Amino acid sequence: MGERKSNPAFLNGIPEMLILQLLSRRAMYGYELVQAITAASREEFEFGEGCVYPILHRLESQGLLKSAKESVSGRVRVVYCATPRGKAQLAQSVGSWQRVVTAVNHALQGGERGRPGLA
Amino acid sequence: MGERKSNPAFLNGIPEMLILQLLSRRAMYGYELVQAITAASREEFEFGEGCVYPILHRLESQGLLKSAKESVSGRVRVVYCATPRGKAQLAQSVGSWQRVVTAVNHALQGGERGRPGLA
DNA sequence: TTGTCATGCCTCAAGCCTTGAGGTATACCC
DNA sequence: GGGTATACCTCAAGGCTTGAGGCATGACAA
Numbered sequence: 001m002g003e004r005k006s007n008p009a010f011l012n013g014i015p016e017m018l019i020l021q022l023l024s025r026r027a028m029y030g031y032e033l034v035q036a037i038t039a040a041s042r043e044e045f046e047f048g049e050g051c052v053y054p055i056l057h058r059l060e061s062q063g064l065l066k067s068a069k070e071s072v073s074g075r076v077r078v079v080y081c082a083t084p085r086g087k088a089q090l091a092q093s094v095g096s097w098q099r100v101v102t103a104v105n106h107a108l109q110g111g112e113r114g115r116p117g118l119a
Numbered sequence: 120m121g122e123r124k125s126n127p128a129f130l131n132g133i134p135e136m137l138i139l140q141l142l143s144r145r146a147m148y149g150y151e152l153v154q155a156i157t158a159a160s161r162e163e164f165e166f167g168e169g170c171v172y173p174i175l176h177r178l179e180s181q182g183l184l185k186s187a188k189e190s191v192s193g194r195v196r197v198v199y200c201a202t203p204r205g206k207a208q209l210a211q212s213v214g215s216w217q218r219v220v221t222a223v224n225h226a227l228q229g230g231e232r233g234r235p236g237l238a
Numbered sequence: 239t240t241g242t243c244a245t246g247c248c249t250c251a252a253g254c255c256t257t258g259a260g261g262t263a264t265a266c267c268c
Numbered sequence: 269g270g271g272t273a274t275a276c277c278t279c280a281a282g283g284c285t286t287g288a289g290g291c292a293t294g295a296c297a298a
Contacts, residue, residue, distance in 0.1 A: 009132025103163035
């Protein structure tokens with residue numbers, strides 16, 4: 001879809017889902033997540049920190065993530081992992097993602113049956 | 120992703136792509152499109168007129184659609200169909216959609232290889 | 239010592255999109 | 269006359285990613 005500066009096509013909600021997915025497997029901190037998402041998507045996605053951090057904060061305030069401070073060589077990291085509710089939410093997101101993919105594929109291929117000549 | 124009132128997850132840019140797809144096959148008017156999208160997606164999507172009409176106007180002003188007035192039983196309809204540039208744009212959109220689907224599926228399944236222990 | 243780079247956290251304005259409700263007008267039927 | 273379906277349109281609200289920016293530490297070279 002051309003070069004949209006913001007609100008890029010098809011990416012709405014993807015960061016949140018991938019964050020929940022990665023943090024369901026193991027704990028990570030924000031800066032690490034930013035790069036893990038890039039790696040996990042084979043460089044297709046490159047969500048910046050300005051995208052990731054707000055999502056982490058929101059998900060934690062919703063009880064879908066929990067955090068812990070970790071000191072590594074004098075530096076403080078905030079490590080997040082998914083709560084049971086977070087994993088449940090992930091399952092829901094994946095489900096609705098798959099329904100969207102199915103519906104789009106269907107509309108893109110045949111589509112439009114069931115109403116022979118609406119006009 | 121819960122019950123978001125606006126900007127629903129995963130739907131960003133989908134209406135535009137489906138509109139281009141349907142209008143690449145045959146000409147339609149706005150009111151008809153609203154229902155054709157619902158049908159083509161097996162009731163998964165139900166984009167309202169407040170979503171469809173602005174997209175039609177924008178795509179026409181971008182030269183991706185062209186319109187013609189049609190009189191049917193005393194009523195005026197504005198019928199749209201895709202221009203060659205519109206079809207090219209559709210091909211692009213479908214391509215980037217498929218890349219997104221591939222990347223998400225990859226990240227959702229295995230993901231995260233290629234960096235064994237970033238921490 | 240100074241400079242620079244990577245790490246690590248964070249915030250903010252801008253820009254775009256869908257939603258949902260609302261408004262107008264004609265045609266048809268009872 | 270009233271109700272419904274058709275057909276067009278507009279608008280505020282809410283939500284999301286982008287891209288840039290700000291802080292602070294540690295390591296490493298010049």
